Amino acid sequence: MAKKSWIAREEKRRELHEKYKEKRRRLKEEGRWVELQKLPRDSSPVRQNNRCPICGRDNGFIREFGVCRICFREMALEGRIPGVRKSSW
Known part of the structure; x- marks a missing residue:
């Protein structure tokens, strides 16, 4: 934070x-x-500076989603971002 x-x-x-x-x-x-x-x-x-609105982090900010990489991962795993799912191959 x-x-x-x-x-x-x-x-x-x-x-x-x-x-x-x-x-x-x-x-x-x-x-x-x-x-x-x-x-x-x-x-x-x-x-x-682009900052994550959830945690305030400035590094690792993903513009397309407007959050940092850590919050993005948590939200994606919880299914709160439509159209995004964990890849596996």
């Missing part, structure tokens, strides 16, 4: 990105780079 502060930090970055998204787009189109630099650093989409 990730630290609560890391999860909260990522949530804050997500909110800041949503708040400044339109302003950032407009400033980029107009080429006003000085004003763009004055926006909060965490409002940039590049600073965001």
Whole structure:
């Protein structure tokens, strides 16, 4: 389980990105780079990290399912992900 502060930090970055998204787009189109630099650093989409919503893990994140590999495996074995089953050959 990730630290609560890391999860909260990522949530804050997500909110800041949503708040400044339109302003950032407009400033980029107009080429006003000085004003763009004055926006909060965490409002940039590049600073965001994909985190598992269940455990907060950032490594081993599977984008297609939106969870980390460990939570994905547990959910798949429990049958909570439709169309996914354990392979064997």
